[in-house]
Amino acid sequence: MAHGYVRSDVYGGGGGGEFADNLTEASTLTKVIIHHGAAINSLQCVWRKPDGSTLAGAVYGAGGGTRQEILLEEGEAINEVRGSQGWLVTQLSFRTNRGRSFGPFGSDRGDSDFKISGNDHGIMGFNGRAGWFIDALGVFTAVKGSEEVVRPWAGVFLPVPDQQRDKGRSRYWVFHKDQYRPIDIIEIADGGTHKDRVAGADRSVSAWSSLSGIDRVRAVLPVPDRQRVGGKSRYWVFHKDQYRVIEVDDGPDYGDRMPSGDRPISTWPALKGVGQIDAILPVPDHQQIGGKSRYWVFHKDQYRVIEIDDGTAHEDRVSSGDRPLSTWPALDGVERISAILPVPDRQLVGGKSRYWVFHKDQYRVIEIDAGAAHDTRVVTGDRPVRADWTSLPH
Incomplete structure (x- = not known):
């Protein structure tokens, strides 16, 4: 079970309200549900809890558009997220520790691209800003055992x-x-x-x-x-x-x-x-x-x-x-x-x-x-x- 989580930088615009996945009971990320069109409309994570039951996270964004799922196999984890950003997050793609790729979802209409890399334990959830769409996105990466949890200072x-x-x-x-x-x-x-x-x-x-x-x-x-x-x-x-x-x-x-x-x-x-x-x-x-x-x-x-x-x-x-x-x-x-x-x-x-x-x-x-x-x-x-x-x- 994870000891703590590292919060990455956030990429995208400044609109919407802040969100962050609650990882208190999460053990393993098993599914990511994405709605997309010209931009990323919404994101939702599903985890397996320590007792083996399923835990569905909150939906961020308003939904709509095309619905697609990323289903992770046993022992598989997302270790890289790439995207296109402007005032919104317009495109996302994912890569796992087994070399599988998902996406791209959305469109490449952003002003610039970004990449977020996880560690060997994988990306466990998301944080950022959302309203009608995903305005900005960051990730939580799991930290296990005695590894140090890095908490960035910003002011x-x-x-x-x-x-x-x-x-x-x-x-x-x-x-x-x-x-x-x-x-x-x-x-x-x-x-x-x-x-x-x-x-x-x-x-x-x-x-x-x-x-x-x-x-x-x-x-x-x-x-x-x-x-x-x-x-x-x-x-x-x-x-x-x-x-x-x-x-x-x-x-x-x-x-x-x-x-x-x-x-x-x-x-x-x-x-x-x-x-x-x-x-x-x-x-x-x-x-x-x-x-x-x-x-x-x-x-x-x-x-x-x-x-x-x-x-x-x-x-x-x-x-x-x-x-x-x-x-x-x-x-x-x-x-x-x-x-x-x-x-x-x-x-x-x-x-x-x-x-x-x-x-x-x-x-x-x-x-x-x-x-x-x-x-x-x-x-x-x-x-x-x-x-x-x-x-x-x-």
């Missing part, structure tokens, strides 16, 4: 606007799932060591009036020409396939409000084809240069460069199209970024900037040069988040 850092490098301390709100907490990062100027600590108790995201209706913050981008203007700072907040504008006052009360409500991410020309944003990193030497600011936008295993104008309209555009993460030497071995945090006292020092990059349950320190090429390198290799960052929620 969003929002700098407290009036508490950056204040007497050697920088403070951040960290959003994690439906909670947030303030943390401090303590700068040690002469040694390069950065200690972190919790600065307050966890609270629900709903405690922010500007975040009403958001169950999980996916990314935050400061509006470049609206930081600490009249004691107020504005941010674009991305959640699911939507974004909104919020405004936060300087302290001590940090009042917040929502000047502009939710709109689809697709209304940004610069973000066309991006289903879910993983992280946004300002290009350090291209902030408000000639009234324009540039950013690296990370999504899945890709990144692109976008440009945003100052002014009321904040017009945006793609400056450089999608490229694989692997083209950055500093991101070698990183399949998907979960968060990036600038090292507060190492920005444009000698023409170089440093960052903490979080991926899976690890983090590393990378360095980026100023200039046209923006050469990158790893400064400190991967270390476990839970061991080193005591301030972060897990």
Whole structure:
């Protein structure tokens, strides 16, 4: 019987509601039921329980279209899922440890392809987002015996606007799932060591009036020409396939409000084809240069460069199209970024900037040069988040 499960990255769009198979009583995956047409309409798993009886899982999606079943033989397990993704999961195919293939189901109308690989114990179930269709999909892979269960860390850092490098301390709100907490990062100027600590108790995201209706913050981008203007700072907040504008006052009360409500991410020309944003990193030497600011936008295993104008309209555009993460030497071995945090006292020092990059349950320190090429390198290799960052929620 499985001891635990690893949750993979999720591929697809940001619509629908979150789902996850309940594997508490499941022992062996025996069947997957798929409805499909131009996209994947629905998914359902069937398992064998430890007592030999059958357990049917929940149906995710609305059904309809062509119904097909994947029937697994005794000792057979799904160890690879391939698909096509855009705003929805449009196509899926499956391969087992016995070399059998099923599919493709659906159509190849997505913007890009993805692959999820399981281990020797196989894929046991699914998680993701669904409404009328399967909007996004990930898997659970079984972990047996004494194998370590890897629990990826993912969060969003929002700098407290009036508490950056204040007497050697920088403070951040960290959003994690439906909670947030303030943390401090303590700068040690002469040694390069950065200690972190919790600065307050966890609270629900709903405690922010500007975040009403958001169950999980996916990314935050400061509006470049609206930081600490009249004691107020504005941010674009991305959640699911939507974004909104919020405004936060300087302290001590940090009042917040929502000047502009939710709109689809697709209304940004610069973000066309991006289903879910993983992280946004300002290009350090291209902030408000000639009234324009540039950013690296990370999504899945890709990144692109976008440009945003100052002014009321904040017009945006793609400056450089999608490229694989692997083209950055500093991101070698990183399949998907979960968060990036600038090292507060190492920005444009000698023409170089440093960052903490979080991926899976690890983090590393990378360095980026100023200039046209923006050469990158790893400064400190991967270390476990839970061991080193005591301030972060897990």
